[in-house]
Amino acid sequence: MRLFSKKSIGLLLAAVMVLSVVVSSYIPAAEAAAPARNVILLIGDGMGYGQMTLGRIMKDSALTMDGFTFNGTASTYPNDPVEKWVTDSAAAGTALATGVKTYNAAISVDVNKKPVKTILEYAQENGKATGLVTTTRITHATPAVFASHNADRDAENEIAVDMLNHKVDVLLGGGKRYFVTKDQGGKREDGRDLITEAKNMGYTFVETRDDMNKVTGGKLLGLFKSSHASYDIDRDAAKEPSLAEMTKKAIDILSKDKEGFFLMVEGGRIDHASHGHDAATVAKDVIAFDDAVKVALDFAKSRNDTLVIVTADHETGGLSIGGYGQYNFKPEVLKAQKNSIEDVIASKFTADNYKDIFAQYFGITDLTPYEQVAMLDAFKAQKTDSYAVSNTVADIISKRAFAGWTSGGHTGTDVPVMAYGPNASDFARHMDNTDINRLMMKAFGFSR
Numbered sequence: 001m002r003l004f005s006k007k008s009i010g011l012l013l014a015a016v017m018v019l020s021v022v023v024s025s026y027i028p029a030a031e032a033a034a035p036a037r038n039v040i041l042l043i044g045d046g047m048g049y050g051q052m053t054l055g056r057i058m059k060d061s062a063l064t065m066d067g068f069t070f071n072g073t074a075s076t077y078p079n080d081p082v083e084k085w086v087t088d089s090a091a092a093g094t095a096l097a098t099g100v101k102t103y104n105a106a107i108s109v110d111v112n113k114k115p116v117k118t119i120l121e122y123a124q125e126n127g128k129a130t131g132l133v134t135t136t137r138i139t140h141a142t143p144a145v146f147a148s149h150n151a152d153r154d155a156e157n158e159i160a161v162d163m164l165n166h167k168v169d170v171l172l173g174g175g176k177r178y179f180v181t182k183d184q185g186g187k188r189e190d191g192r193d194l195i196t197e198a199k200n201m202g203y204t205f206v207e208t209r210d211d212m213n214k215v216t217g218g219k220l221l222g223l224f225k226s227s228h229a230s231y232d233i234d235r236d237a238a239k240e241p242s243l244a245e246m247t248k249k250a251i252d253i254l255s256k257d258k259e260g261f262f263l264m265v266e267g268g269r270i271d272h273a274s275h276g277h278d279a280a281t282v283a284k285d286v287i288a289f290d291d292a293v294k295v296a297l298d299f300a301k302s303r304n305d306t307l308v309i310v311t312a313d314h315e316t317g318g319l320s321i322g323g324y325g326q327y328n329f330k331p332e333v334l335k336a337q338k339n340s341i342e343d344v345i346a347s348k349f350t351a352d353n354y355k356d357i358f359a360q361y362f363g364i365t366d367l368t369p370y371e372q373v374a375m376l377d378a379f380k381a382q383k384t385d386s387y388a389v390s391n392t393v394a395d396i397i398s399k400r401a402f403a404g405w406t407s408g409g410h411t412g413t414d415v416p417v418m419a420y421g422p423n424a425s426d427f428a429r430h431m432d433n434t435d436i437n438r439l440m441m442k443a444f445g446f447s448r
């Protein structure tokens, strides 16, 4: 018996041809998603999985970051002859900004110290508005890599000039000291007053939350602190804007541009608190970063042309939930802390009053004899080691909370990647940090 007649074979072939046309036209359509008009890149500096878990536990609810459909992971290693597997923020930021791996301390220059074009510069060439928002000094590594080129991240006076010359539309963060002269209380040795220069270039300059909120358009330079912005746990909310408020203002202004915009938002001090093993302060800065993610995501969800990427440049501290061999974690210890360890120590701590201060600011009223001896030793050691007291306080609190730390520096573990919007599915895989730049460029439809 013949299985198929000539006629049925013909029909079958026709059906296969129709199906293959449908399939082949479907796949290219999915790959050729419309370019993103806007890209918002949010970077949690030092925010590994431990920091995210800590933020979620301390918030007592899901983070906005938990809700992304497209999730990936990224490797972060630099191209550094000595520090091969562990990046700093400059090399990692350069990878995100340019797609090129470089040595630690490089600000968007390659291993030969040659400038490499950043995605912000491509966005400007394509007529888009641009913005940089951070809780660090605006001249610090992560914002700097998008709008300056320098062989050395510490050259912040030079970086400030370069960033201003880049004419970024919105610059919000800390770091006023690199914009004013020594006479004005700043760090500039060339006598230049970059704030006056910025005003002459058409920028509105603001230093407070209220003044920032009054600005509705044009170029905006906001420098809210001489150095870094406050940790969120220490922030005076009446004077200093939150990261979410700065993000909202930047989006309001940049979204007026008809060609679209590129915005980078950095939760920059998750890293600093993680260097200091100050888990309560890390948690508050993660939650503040997550609030900024929500602002970006709400904007993107109100339209269909905005790609939102959330990632980290690296992990800091090797933070673990549970430590010291304990199968436990005690967020209640961290929730009793009222200010950052750095803030408490800077203004209030002495060998005479430390027990009262522990009770008042850290909620700890039962320091053990061992902990008391450790504190008294630390006050003596402070004369030669400026971190002795803060390290001891952090150690006492972390051990009580079972928050584990493996390093005072960065670690080379993978970091989270999340995406929403046009081309977001590209990010749902393991990738290298340079791929994040490549995929953002692709989403914008830019070619190098």
Ligand SMILES: [Zn+2]
Pocket: 046, 089, 271, 272, 275, 316, 410
């Ligand atoms: Zn760091």
